[in-house]
Amino acid sequence: MCKIHSLKESSMHTDILISGAGAAGLTLAIDLARRGIPFLLIDQAPAPFAGSRGKGIQPRTLEIFEALEVADRMIAAGGPYPVQRHYRADGGHDDEAAVQSVAATPSEPYGQPLMLPQSLTEGILRARLAELGHAPHYAHTLSGFEQDDCGVTARVQRTGGEIEVRARYLIGADGGRSFVRKTLGIDFPGESLNARAVVADLTLSGLTRDAWHRWGKGANQISLCPLQGTQLFQLQMPIPLEGEFDLSDAGIAAAIAARTGRSDIVVDAVHWRSDYAMSARLAERYRVGCIFLAGDAAHVHPPTGGQGLNTSVQDAWNLGWKLAAVLHGADAALLDTYEAERREIAAGMLGMSTRLLDAARAGDLRRGREQQQLDLGYPDSSLSLDERDDDAPLRAGYRAPDAPLTGAGGQPRRLFSLLNSGEWIMLRYEADTPAVFSARRGLRIVTIGERGELRDHAGHLRDAYGLHTGDIALLRPDGYVAALTHDEHSPALATYIEKLVG
Ligand SMILES: Cc1cc2nc3c(=O)[nH]c(=O)nc-3n(C[C@H](O)[C@H](O)[C@H](O)COP(=O)(O)OP(=O)(O)OC[C@H]3O[C@@H](n4cnc5c(N)ncnc54)[C@H](O)[C@@H]3O)c2cc1C
Incomplete structure (x- = not known):
């Protein structure tokens, strides 16, 4: 049982203290704000970052930004990558594509990376945060913290003196030189x-x-x-x-x-x-008790692959819904999956960025499918339940593809519009029996079929997910496939839902 912690006079309580209002901290803050979780977002800088640094937003990150309702404004504010023009010694030049760009498909709505200077990206994230009633607190520096079984007590320096912040969780989204990582003594080998x-x-x-x-x-x-x-x-x-x-x-x-x-x-x-x-460095751990690292605080690497900001946003995206779920009563073990899922992704990204640095040194830097982050997923995660054959086109843990659908009244719909709600989504494909599971907080059950609320007339959902009549696809709040089964009565699915959903 947690005792009420006595705080100094200049103090405050919150659920989550986020140190660092860069891309990772802002993304996490927006996700928590839309889920109604109390948090405090602080940054030691006196004002927002003003440089272009991470200027490439990859297609997978655009999907996440769509869910946070900022993708369209980012696309309107930025633009595509121009060709690379290599000047020769004789004064002539050769042009080649800087990035791979393909047409959007029904399952992948963003076919090319977006170029948007980091300061503009962060400005749009701040505007979204303001719409949700929050803002970063600049000139607020995290200067110390201790944790106990029930949370973290942190000291924050600001004009006018120190305040004490008591929070259930502290997130170190404080960049490559992370104070949180160093204070925890987490190794940063590389x-x-x-x-x-x-x-x-x-x-x-x-x-x-x-x-x-x-x-x-x-x-x-x-x-x-x-x-x-x-x-x-x-x-x-x-x-x-x-x-x-x-x-x-x-x-x-x-x-x-x-x-x-x-x-x-x-x-x-x-x-x-x-x-x-x-x-190129990767933190040995992403979590110590109630404290987590996200973004550059957990991994640094050369900018050659255009991956840093994207990976930082996706760390936050993986962590936000899990923190909210645990604060709403889900099994606290859910939070262990954050490090298990994200550290492996960062390790792969470090190797790739370093290989691309070698290519860049030779003046031959090209970015393709691998950098778009659409094929990253968590098939080995403890959150992935797959009861289908190994040769199915989609496995549990993979990114959930989009699919154009039709509403029962004939109106156009997209699967992503459901996913953007931030809830778990259970798809019952052409099911003609009553649903086994009943509605609960955070779980939306959707029947697809001629008597269902959505129709898959063109078969895009069927093809992308490899679905047959009666199949169930459970999708995570962050848009990855949680569970796939042919049997809605599957005991493993029932256990999964009892333990993790709602
Ligand atoms: C030249 C260059 C090009 C790049 N190009 C790309 C690209 O094309 N695509 C891409 O994805 N990435 C790119 N990156 C990488 C990208 O800029 C970073 O990965 C990204 O900024 C990481 O975001 P973050 O939120 O984790 O950390 P940061 O942006 O570093 O934010 C951390 C924040 O924490 C604050 N902070 C630090 N300590 C404290 C404290 N004690 N208390 C309170 N606040 C604190 C800081 O003031 C800062 O605002 C590039 C980087 C460089 C240098």
């Missing part, structure tokens, strides 16, 4: 990749905005990418591992002139700049 680079946002004249301009290979390469949704170009270039690099406006202009060999590219202003050393 390697330094012997690469250092500059990234900067500039306005300039002399270049068209229809291509990502690239010059050179190896240590002397440089690229200038027009940032969709702005008048800016993002500069990226490797710099020597040791020593000071001149990041002044004049220093950056001189580096551009030297590496491009062009005097017609004139820098008007440098709006943001940063230099960073690349490494």
Whole structure:
């Protein structure tokens, strides 16, 4: 039994304290806000981050942003990746696609990554959070914490002094140098990749905005990418591992002139700049008791695959519904699946980004299906129950595909519209018997078929899920397949629902 914790005068209680209002912290905050979970989101920075850094939003992340009702505004604010233009020594150039882009399909509504500078992405997330009645508290620094069996007591520094925050859970979404990770003493093994680079946002004249301009290979390469949704170009270039690099406006202009060999590219202003050393590291643990790590706090890697922000958003997306479910009374063991599912994904992403860094060093960086994150899933998770044959086209744990459907009255519907509710969804395919399970909090039971509430006239759902008459597909609140069975009376399904759903 937890005793009431006595707090200092300047103190507050909440369910969840999120330290860090970057992409991971904001995504988690929106998900908790829409689920009605009390939380406090703090950030030590005095104001929102203003640079372009993570400018690529992958198709899987767009699906998540659709569920959070921000995808359309992000697409309106950003745009597609332009071609990469490689300039040759003779002054000519060769164009090639920077990213793989395919047409949307019924099961994958977003066929290509979106380019949107990170500051704009985070601004749209903050606007959504404001619509839900919340805002990050800037200039609030987490400076210490202790945990007991019932929660965490944290100290937060802000103008006017320290406050104490008592929370059931603390989430360290506080970036690669995570204070939470260091304070917990969690190892962060990995390697330094012997690469250092500059990234900067500039306005300039002399270049068209229809291509990502690239010059050179190896240590002397440089690229200038027009940032969709702005008048800016993002500069990226490797710099020597040791020593000071001149990041002044004049220093950056001189580096551009030297590496491009062009005097017609004139820098008007440098709006943001940063230099960073690349490494690939993965936290040994994502959880200690009531405290979790999410985003760059748990994994850092080179930016080459355009994966960091996306993986951070998806960490938060995996954690949000589980925290809400446990706070609503679900088995607390559900929270163990967060590390089990997400750490393995990050380990794979680290290897891939490092391989792409080698390709980028050779001036040959291309991004394809692997970077789109649509094929990532959790088939080995304890949350995946599969009673179908191994050769079925879809397995429990995989991403739940979308499917255009028709409402009983003939109106167009999409499976994702159901999933976007953040509930568990049980699909009963062409079932003509009464449902075995009854409605409960957080579980929506939907019958598909001629006498059901939704119709699959074109067979998109059937094909994507490999469904037959009487089959059941249970979908998780985060849009992955929880359970697949031919038998609605399956004892394993009943146990699953009793333990985890509602
Ligand atoms: C050049 C470059 C290009 C990139 N390109 C891409 C790309 O194309 N696609 C992609 O997906 N990713 C990309 N990334 C990576 C991406 O920027 C990061 O992975 C992403 O910002 C991680 O988000 P986060 O929320 O986990 O952490 P962060 O964005 O680092 O946010 C952490 C927040 O925690 C706050 N904080 C820290 N300590 C405390 C404390 N003690 N108390 C309170 N607050 C604290 C910080 O102020 C910060 O706001 C790129 C990165 C770089 C450098």
